[in-house]
Amino acid sequence: MKMHRFIPNPTPCGRTRREFLWQAGGGFAGLALIDLLTQSGVFAGRALAADASLTSPTAPKTPHFRAKAKRAVFLFMNGGPSQVDTFDPKPALTQWHGKPYGGDAKVGSNGRAIGHLMRSPFEFRRHGQSGLEISSLFPHTARFADDLCVIRSMHTDTAAHASGCLQMNSGSVFIGKPALGAWLSYGLGTSNQNLPSFVVMTDPRGGPIGSASNWSAGYMPAAYQGTLFRSAGVPLLELATPSGTTDQSQRHSLDLLRQLNEEHLATRAHESELAARIESYELAFRMQTDALDVVDLSRESAATREMYGLNDKLTADFGRKCLITRRLLERGVRTIQLYSGGGHIEDTWDGHNDCIQNHKLHAGETDRPIAALMTDLKRLGMWDETLLIWGGEFGRTPTSEGVDKPGRDHDWHGFSMWLAGAGVRGGQAIGATDEFGFRAVDEPVHVSDLHATILHLMGLDHHRLTYFHSGLNQRLTGVVEQSVVTKALA
């Protein structure tokens, strides 16, 4: 229908009418219940069947404009990777190593001790035809130098992990706002009806600070929120048949429930909510099969397992997540977010004490699996439809934290991230930080500019992607004018 785009949130006035969509449609796993019910004839002859407005909140939607990227993978380096050790080489640091910093950038966070300028121990080399400079932390990713679009001039508003993660995920330092993945679910829906549209996989050491508020749907219906997916065992909460119940009993009980509920419905035929609820149990049962199939890697070849690093303890966990990511992408999941690092300080990229060992560990865990994912996406012809985003909530200071200690503190004035894949112009570095790498000085890119760019790459105009709440048309990019980083576009 012509006006379809506007249905999810047409106007301030229309919003309560849409509630029926949520009531009837639900939406986890892109559940188009009404479509489903209509297909299966549940609505045949009922007054509501004709109402075209009854679609699921996560039913696929047309983007604002044609875009290559259909799906997004956010590789979230939790804790904040150091720009001068990864993608932003600073020869001046070598020259001034061990000297106190005399510039005017505000150094350090939260009253932590300020040390001296500290060179990176990791060698930067030019890679690919583009000659993009990448440090020795990422030998595997470096093979894709011509595909990476590094933004060296990122900056954000906060020096704390919780608010930094929230800002990177939802554009706001406050909890209660929808995450990027939720906006993509809202704006684009999903093509797979049996899996969540927005999947999150966290680190075995724990989640990011603020945990679920980082993938929340905020003020939008829960149908759009990120769903935690475990890479081993039972992937979704309460998916398993309860202990003590046989599969046969489970099926008997579901059949009984259905029978009783349908008898109840028979005299209440106009109540689509009741019909939808009956169907939700069947869908739940089907999800058991589909979700379990995603994490069943038994049919992946030995070569694939080796490529993702599943045979090496260091890379096995993140490798498994990257492989599952590919399997989720193949099944049409819209947004997947992977966390590297969890818990506190050195268990994340938060290298306060020893940034060097810290980054060796976390880069070591992730570099090979990420390169494997890129290889696989290219091999399977999915590269041109998938957008990859790499980075953390902020960067780290070019100074050491305290004297003679190889730690680095938080730096939110300048840091690096990269984009790759669908619609991205690779083999380039955009913007620059100052001589030492403290602060973005050339072509600064705020987190919200990055969000505008990601939405653009996914075919959404960040001005037009709005959701009416609390008297205001809310946007991911907020009320301050943001701009798409056009240089990043292919």
Next chain:
Amino acid sequence: MHPDDRERYFRPTPGFVVIAACGWRGFLLATVWFCLGDSSVLQSSPPDYRRDIKPILEKRCYSCHGRLKQKADLRLDAGFLVLKGGKDGPAAIPGDSRASKLIQRITASDEAERMPTEGKPLSSEQITLIRDWIDAGAKFPTDEIPPSSPAEHWAFQPLRRPSIPRVKDAEWCRNGVDRFILARLEARGWKPAPDASRPAWIRRAYLDLVGLPPSPEAVDAFVGSNRGREEILNQLLADPRYGERWARHWLDLVRYADSNGYERDAAKPFVWRYRDYVVNALNSDKGFDRFVIEQIAGDELTDRSAETVIATGVLRLGQWDDEPADPAADRYDQLDDVVSTTSQVFLGLTLGCARCHDHKFEPLSTRDYYSMVAVFNPLKRPQNGRTELVLPAGSFAELEAVQRRDREIERLKLAKNDPQVTELRQATPDLPMGYFLQEPSSKPPETRVLLRGNPLRPGDKVVPAVPAIAARRQPDFPEPASGTSRRRLGLAQWIVQPDNPLTARVLVNRVWQQHFGIGLVRTPSDFGLMGEPPTHPELLDWLADWFIHEGSWSLKKLHRLILSSRSWEMSRQANSEYIAADPENRLLSFAPYRRLEVEAIRDSILSVSGQLNQEMSGPSMFPTIPAAALEANTDKDTIWKASGASASSRRTLYAFIKRGLVVPLLEVMDLSDTVQSCARRLNTTVAPQALTLFNGEFVNQQAAYLAQRLRREAGPDPVRQIHLGYRLALGRPAHPSELTALRAFLQQESAANGRRDGDPDFAALVQLSRVLFNLNEFVYPE
């Protein structure tokens, strides 16, 4: 013409108007209409005002030249107003675009001249459309009427008691409520749905008022007798579980949570005393006017007490960042939380949108916003760095007495456990500690408008004031006294003045919404221009006026009035002809189904299984969270220490609400937003709910308890077990067809489980119990 009707006809934009006035069906019709409009216009015809011109003006010009503002005395929100123009003369001269000011200003090369001043210039296509329209004579429909002035908006009009309408079927009506409902149905030639059965009515009354199902004995006593409904209502309203049920509705509105959110998400110490205050206030039927005053200004009252001071905890319920990146901005964020919540909850106004600029859609200015900030600005948060402090709550005399006592103990220099000390402490006991903000002095700080909401750009100084649109004249704010500015007292007294046009309307609508599932105004916290007009405007006003004058602000009286109506007693049987004509049931021709909130579902399960722990009040408990759901947390091993079985079997009201980690069962079943005011629960139907209620540990445990109970109370006979299960869960015995199905199920399951160890009959009964908790009828009461 009623103001409400005027609203309908005079909405500013065609697409939106139709949606607001006619709902979904109207929206679809409007779409069709637009499409027809498109196809019937020939390519060469001049631009059409309504189709081509008005949308441009609306989007780019109305915010300064429309209903809310008329810069340079110019309005552009109706064709004749465009011709009429403003201070500089007509904006358009028909047939002469070159001479038209409108064209001159939108095409000006000088940026200072060019309109609109904000955003990009109009596109050349848009300019061409407007130019062609003017050159073709600037035609517009003659029946176009500009939107009325915001001051005429229905919600800002004084409350007058409408007369009760005449109806044909006066027999059907029990009270005034019924006459208003029936009159609208009769106008269509419709009849209300038949009454709900007596078993359905009593179950509905229990779940609505106390949030728990009636016992089989209570159902029998009512169904098998002529016992009046009035008697049941009185009994339930006197039941302390009423306060527990209805407190949760209030807690949704005031964004109650037990923790601060943000990085450390620490517990709010003693915040549960505020929750208990709400329960007690409802149970004692505290007048709503007093309830408002105590929460906003309980510390500024001459008769202040521990209770009234704890009530002001509502102002400290927001999120709190113990390590803000920008302390100045953080201070205004905290004030914003209080101003936004207060104006939405009590007044139904979205004042929070006026923080950075005048509200785009409502007659609310930044001056209105910062004048409200000035009311709350004297409040300070007791804290020591990152640690929050709590204070004793009491009257000034009580606080002084405790201080005197402590000075005395200090003077005596005795050991802590000395009998004399014990005696002194017994004579003057400690006061309860409470979680509230405090005004450290009666000298309020200066408050200024912040330009673009930026603390670094202070503008004009403001004094405390209420939103101008809602007040005929500004109230007199009292002088500072007893250590506080008494600004909040001034605000609170104005809110509950009987001539405040908003307070009572907003409140009775909230109560109506809880009883019927949907309000008379379907945007319960937005009574402004962008909110929906009431479906029954006269009924709303009549209820509001009744509530103030006859009900004396008593919520229990209001409940009794609504629940004893015939309208509330209607069954859920819908007439298919009526649904086709009124798919949203705006005329209330039947009682709509609605799913119970998660609290009522979980509490009902505990009640039916016999495990409900009815202990009231006190610190919150921690229900079990599946280990798998803790994995994604930073401190996954320590973040959540579940309470024991008995404590976690208390009512869901007492479950600890941690902003960063909401109990999955509650979250998946649409718990309210824990961060902002929630005026109405979302109601989603998604597969994870089925997983939670069918596979989750909680339901499976309770199913086992129910199976034990069925055996204990009904004995070994499966027929008696089934009937008891139905009576406990649904308030009725099983129908014959259900009985047949369930008996067959028990046999089949027992036989299947017989090969395994244990007690196959019991295992089958557990399965049956689990099915009962998952029935549609269990969560969608008749």
